[in-house]
Amino acid sequence: MVQSLEGVKVLEMGSLIAGPFAGRLMAEFGAEVIKVEPPKKGDPLREWRHIYDGTSLWWRLQSRNKKSITINLKSEEGQNLVKSLVEQCDIVIENFSPGTLEKWNLGYEQLKEINPGIVMVRVSGYGQTGPYRNKPGFGSIGESMGGIRHITGHPELPPPRVGVSLGDSLAAMYSVIGAMMALYHRDVHGTGKGQVVDVALYEAVFSLLEGSLPEFDKLGAVRERTGSSLPGIAPSNTYQCKDGKYIVIGGNGDAIFKRLMEAIGYPGLAEDERFQSNSGRAQHADFLDETIENWTKTMNLENALEVLDGARVPAGPIYSIEDIVKDPHYLSREMIQNFKLNDEEDLKIPGVVPKMSETPGGTKWLGPELGQHTEEVMKNLLTFDEEKVQQLKDKGII
Numbered sequence: 001m002v003q004s005l006e007g008v009k010v011l012e013m014g015s016l017i018a019g020p021f022a023g024r025l026m027a028e029f030g031a032e033v034i035k036v037e038p039p040k041k042g043d044p045l046r047e048w049r050h051i052y053d054g055t056s057l058w059w060r061l062q063s064r065n066k067k068s069i070t071i072n073l074k075s076e077e078g079q080n081l082v083k084s085l086v087e088q089c090d091i092v093i094e095n096f097s098p099g100t101l102e103k104w105n106l107g108y109e110q111l112k113e114i115n116p117g118i119v120m121v122r123v124s125g126y127g128q129t130g131p132y133r134n135k136p137g138f139g140s141i142g143e144s145m146g147g148i149r150h151i152t153g154h155p156e157l158p159p160p161r162v163g164v165s166l167g168d169s170l171a172a173m174y175s176v177i178g179a180m181m182a183l184y185h186r187d188v189h190g191t192g193k194g195q196v197v198d199v200a201l202y203e204a205v206f207s208l209l210e211g212s213l214p215e216f217d218k219l220g221a222v223r224e225r226t227g228s229s230l231p232g233i234a235p236s237n238t239y240q241c242k243d244g245k246y247i248v249i250g251g252n253g254d255a256i257f258k259r260l261m262e263a264i265g266y267p268g269l270a271e272d273e274r275f276q277s278n279s280g281r282a283q284h285a286d287f288l289d290e291t292i293e294n295w296t297k298t299m300n301l302e303n304a305l306e307v308l309d310g311a312r313v314p315a316g317p318i319y320s321i322e323d324i325v326k327d328p329h330y331l332s333r334e335m336i337q338n339f340k341l342n343d344e345e346d347l348k349i350p351g352v353v354p355k356m357s358e359t360p361g362g363t364k365w366l367g368p369e370l371g372q373h374t375e376e377v378m379k380n381l382l383t384f385d386e387e388k389v390q391q392l393k394d395k396g397i398i
Contacts, residue, residue: 003030004359008183009089011082012036012066013073013106015043017139017165018123018201019095020062021172026091026179027065028352028361034085034377035063039070039396042370053342055367060341061349063367069378070371070398077397079104084382086111086118091179095123098133108196118194119182121175127200137201139167146205147212154227170204233278234285235260238318239293245301249292250314252278263311264295339363374398 008031012023027033072078125137149159178197215221228238251260261270308315341347352361378384
C-alpha cells in the first residue's frame with residue numbers, strides 16, 4: 001500500500017528532540033528520512049532516559065523508519081557530502097543554533113543554489129531572527145517563555161513542568177505542517193520553489209494560549225494558575241472518588257450539565273435558572289465542584305464512570321502508562337503495538353497518529369544502529385564505489 005509521503009526524501013540534521021521528532025512523523029508516513037549523525041558518538045538521545053541492551057528505548061521509537069548515516073559536518077569534505085545529498089532531497093530538517101549551518105557553508109542561501117526546490121525546516125529556541133536568536137534554547141525554556149508554565153499548576157506552588165517534552169513536540173508538529181504546506185506550494189501550485197520554514201519553540205507554545213492575548217489587551221485579564229479547574233468554564237475539573245482514585249468530568253455544555261446533575265441526583269440544579277448557561281455556572285464554579293465531589297466520594301471510580309457513561313457525560317480516569325497498555329480501546333485502535341526488537345524479543349511501541357484510511361502510516365523498523373545505512377546511502381544515492389566509501393571512512397569523514 002502506498003503511503004502519503006512515499007517518494008519524499010528528507011535529510012535530517014540535528015539532535016535530540018524537536019527536529020528529530022519532526023523527522024519521525026514524516027518517516028512514519030513513508031518519507032525516506034536520512035538522519036545525519038556525527039561519527040562515533042551519534043545523537044545524544046541514544047543515551048537518554050532508560051537504556052536497554054546498550055541503547056535508549058526512546059531512541060528506538062524516535063528514530064523508527066529512519067536511515068542513519070554518519071558525516072563529520074565540521075569538515076569541508078563532509079559538507080560537500082551533505083550538498084550532494086541535498087541535490088536529491090525535498091526537505092532538510094535542522095535544529096542547530098541559528099548561524100551554525102551558515103558557518104559550515106550549509107545555510108539555506110547556499111543550499112538553494114544547489115537545489116532551488118529544497119524546503120528547509122529550521123527549528124530553534126527563538127527563531128532565525130530577532131534579538132534572542134543567538135540565545136541557547138531548549139523546550140523547557142520555550143514552555144516557560146511561551147506562557148504555558150505560568151498557567152500550569154496550583155497558585156500556591158511554583159510553576160511545574162509537564163512530564164514530557166511538550167515544547168519540542170509542538171515545534172516538531174508545526175515543522176511538519178509547515179513543510180507540507182511548502183511542498184504543496186512548490187509542487188501543486190507549480191512554483192518549483194522551496195522556502196524556509198522557521199519554527200521557534202517559544203512561538204509553538206505561545207500559539208496554544210487561546211484567548212489570553214486579546215483578553216489581556218482589552219480587559220487587562222492575566223490568566224493565572226488555577227490547579228485542575230478551568231476558570232470561566234464550569235463545571236470542568238478533577239474529582240476524587242471513594243477509592244482514592246480521580247475522575248475528570250467535563251460537564252460544561254448546557255445540555256451535558258443537565259444530564260450530569262440528573263445522573264448524580266440533583267435534578268433541581270439541572271433546572272436552576274442560575275445554571276442554564278456557562279456564564280452563570282462559572283460564577284458558582286466552587287459550589288458546583290463541591291456538589292459533584294460530594295457525589296464522586298460516594299462512588300468507586302469504576303462505578304462513577306459507569307453512571308456518567310450511561311448519562312453521556314464526558315468523563316475519564318487519569319491513566320498511567322500501566323493503565324494505557326491494558327485499555328481495550330487503545331488495543332482495538334492499534335495504539336499499542338508489538339514490534340520485533342531483536343530475534344528473541346518484541347518491544348511495545350505506540351501506533352501512528354493520525355489514522356489514514358487510504359495511506360496509513362506504520363513502523364518498518366526501529367531506530368537504527370549508528371551509521372547503519374551510511375554505505376547504502378553513499379553507494380545507492382550518491383553512486384560512490386567501495387573504494388570511495390573506504391577513503392571517506394579512513395579520513396574520518398563518515
